[in-house]
Amino acid sequence: MWIYGLxxxxxxxxxxxxxxxxxxxxxxxxxxxxxxxxxxxxxxWLRKHGKPSLKVLEEVNTREEANMAxxxxxxxxxxxxxxxxxxxxxxxxxxxxxxxLLMRGRTNPAVAVANRLRWTTEAKQQLAERMRRDNPMRNPxxxxxxxxxxxxxxxxxxxxxxxxxxxxxxxxxxxxxGKKHTDETRAKMCGAR
Numbered sequence: 001m002w003i004y005g006l007x008x009x010x011x012x013x014x015x016x017x018x019x020x021x022x023x024x025x026x027x028x029x030x031x032x033x034x035x036x037x038x039x040x041x042x043x044x045w046l047r048k049h050g051k052p053s054l055k056v057l058e059e060v061n062t063r064e065e066a067n068m069a070x071x072x073x074x075x076x077x078x079x080x081x082x083x084x085x086x087x088x089x090x091x092x093x094x095x096x097x098x099x100x101l102l103m104r105g106r107t108n109p110a111v112a113v114a115n116r117l118r119w120t121t122e123a124k125q126q127l128a129e130r131m132r133r134d135n136p137m138r139n140p141x142x143x144x145x146x147x148x149x150x151x152x153x154x155x156x157x158x159x160x161x162x163x164x165x166x167x168x169x170x171x172x173x174x175x176x177x178g179k180k181h182t183d184e185t186r187a188k189m190c191g192a193r
Contacts, residue, residue: 001018001019001020001059001060001061001062001063001065001066002018002019002020002023002056002057002058002059002060003016003017003018003056003057003058003059003060003066003069003070003073004016004017004018004019004023004026004027004054004055004056004057005054005055005057005073006027006030006042006052006053006054007052007053007054007055008049008052009049011053013077013078013080014042014045014052014080014081015042015052015080015081015082016057016070016073016074016077016080016082016086017070017082018066018067018069018070018086023054023056024054027051027052027054030042030043030046031046031051034046034047035047040081040083041081041082041083042081042082045081057069057073058073067086070086071085071086073086074086
């Protein structure tokens with residue numbers, strides 16, 4: 001097991017962690033968590049500043065030694081991005097169950113907001129009426145406003161529209177204006193025929 005430190009570009013210790021994996025694999029995991037948007041101080045720092053340098057601070061044999069060493073390094077660090085005092089029981093042992101209890105039922109912030117924003121009977125009726133009126137499966141007038149799934153299949157542009165399209169692609173407005181195919185590209189195009 002290893003105790004590792006992450007350092008910023010000015011060689012200041014910003015984070016201390018422990019891992020039974022290779023420390024470089026653990027750093028890659030931190031980077032993946034940051035990329036996926038995890039909201040922890042270290043992940044926020046990684047998104048802002050990029051990949052830090054990694055140094056192995058200690059190598060230990062048991063989980064207990066790793067917990068003690070990690071706590072010691074965190075206690076000696078200044079302004080670290082660690083969210084717990086360290087050790088295996090950091091986030092895993094104490095904060096997660098407490099957090100899980102807070103996120104259940106009425107204490108969950110999302111549930112509290114949903115309870116405050118209950119639909120009134122009048123609002124429900126207005127929504128149901130609008131859904132009936134604007135449903136293309138029930139109202140043929142609305143159905144005609146939707147584009148046919150096959151688009152222009154079986155239809156033709158008018159002469160005026162074709163002239164407008166042609167003029168929008170003429171001369172310097174054309175994306176290939178002033179360019180030439182290379183001999184190699186011409187040979188490929190001839191071979192494709």
